[in-house]
Amino acid sequence: MTDVAADLIPTRRAPLEDTARQFAERCAEHAGDHDLSGDFIAGNYKAMKSTGLVAAGVPTELGGGGASVRDLCEMLRIIGGACGSSALALSMHTHQVAIPAWRWHHQAAARPLVEPLLRRVAAENIVLLSSGGSDWIGGSGTAEKVDGGYKIKARKVFSSGAPVGDILMTSAICDEGGERTVLHFGAPMTAEEVTVLDTWNTLGMRGTGSHDIMIDGLFVPDDKIPLRRTAGEWHPGFQLIATMAFPLIYATYLGIAESAREIAVGIAGMKPVSHRRQSTAGRMDTALAATRMGHEHMIAAAERNAPSEQSVNDVMIGRRLVEENAILTVELAMELAGGAGFYRKTGLERRFRDIQAARYHPLQKEAQSEYAGAMALGQPVGRIF
Incomplete structure (x- = not known):
């Protein structure tokens, strides 16, 4: 399998948008091949590292690119238009960098805790994996108390980038005094107790390599557990995660929807104009505009730098708008393109399948509606997830 060229010219000092466009152009050449074979985009990670994309969110003072959340969103939007798998996998690493970077900037007391990890990302180009989708507020896996720490047993699903990850940012549940407590920690992927299972066939x-990861008896010392929280309840740490990550x-x-629109317009432009075709194109562009507005609403909530119940609500309302309208945009792009969109060579049917993943991240529709309704009516939201 051919990937993005390993000798892609490093552009660490170039504007992030330019670097993202250069990367996107190269990985677009092989996105269809990865989709057809189901092969992981391993070679693309080499280019992500060589061009500074992996360290883009690390503060410049710590050796990284110093990109803001808005800049990082633009990076991922550009890449998403070319290769959804590359963008989604990179987003899972990027949000695990953006969260400690936010703490470094805004929580002075947290600097000694997060700075070593951020410096490693910048200096070593380590890849962080997320198990957030499989854990979320309820948590998963078990942590057994032993002398000096905990023994962890868990199976984490949807861990994008698993084949090349260095640290899995994850959690497990222990019973402390009759209360279910979630322990958060980083699991080294090189540990013999950590195994990537070949489960990603979707x-x-x-191409995301979002395989299950099995943790069987990993020892985590007490001093390597930076966060403890009650299982099944929103914690301020998760308000930060939700606000920054989504x-x-x-x-x-958004990038996938925009690229689908461009493909469909190009195909439709080769056909006779009709009122019906114009109507379909108009509905498509309206849905895309709603997608962009929803995503801007999410960014604006993150840029307030005030993680809270309200920021979570705003981000999740935006997330719902992006999900529904991005999917609708691609559906209408398929309709506008007609039968040509059914062929793999156009790239539309891949985008149609990739966009479906927007349905499955938290908060999904029912939970989001309940959360927003509780906020509107002044009711507690601590256990709505």
């Missing part, structure tokens, strides 16, 4: 996003993740889907 409808779309087929604008980045959903930038991928």
Whole structure:
């Protein structure tokens, strides 16, 4: 399998948008091949590292690119238009960088805790994996208390980038005094107790390598657990995660929707104009505009730098708007393109399948509606997830 060229000219000092466009042009050449075979985009990670994309969100003072959340969203939007798998996988690493970077900038007391990890990302180009989708507020896996720490047993699903990850940012549940407590920690992917299972065979996003990860008896010392929280309840740490992570993740889907629109317009331009075709194109562009507005709403909530119940609500309302309208945009792009969109060579059917993944990140529709309704009516939201 051919990937993005390993000798892609490093552009660490170039504007992030230019670097993202250069990367996107190269990985677009092989996105269809990865989709067809289901092969992981391993070679693309080499280019992500060589061009500074992996360290883009690390503060410049710590050796990284110093990109803002808005800049990182633009990076992922551009890449998403070319290769959804590359953008989604990178978004999972990027949000795990953006969260400690936010703490470094805004929480002075947290600097000693997060700075070593951020410096490693910048200096070593380590890749962080997320198990957030499989854990979320409820948590998963078990942590057994032993002398000096905990023994972890868990199976984490949807861990994008698993084949090349260095640290899995994850959690497990222990019973402390009759209360279910979630322990957060980083699991080294090189540990013999950590195994990547070959499970990723899916409808779309087929190159992300989002395999299950099995943790069987990993020892985590007490001093390597930076966060403890009650299982099944929103914690301020998760308000930060939700506020920062989802604008980045959903930038991928905006990019996919925009690229589907461009493909469809190009195909439709080769056909006779009709009122019906114009109507379809108009509905498509309206849905795309709603997608962009929803995503801007998410970014604006993150840029307030005030993680809270309200920021979570705003981000999740935007997330719902992006999900529904991005999917609708691509559906209408398929309709506008007609039968040509059914062929793999146009790239539309891949985008149609990839966009479906927008349905599955938290908060999904029912939970988001309940959360927003509780906020509107002044009711507690601590256990709505």
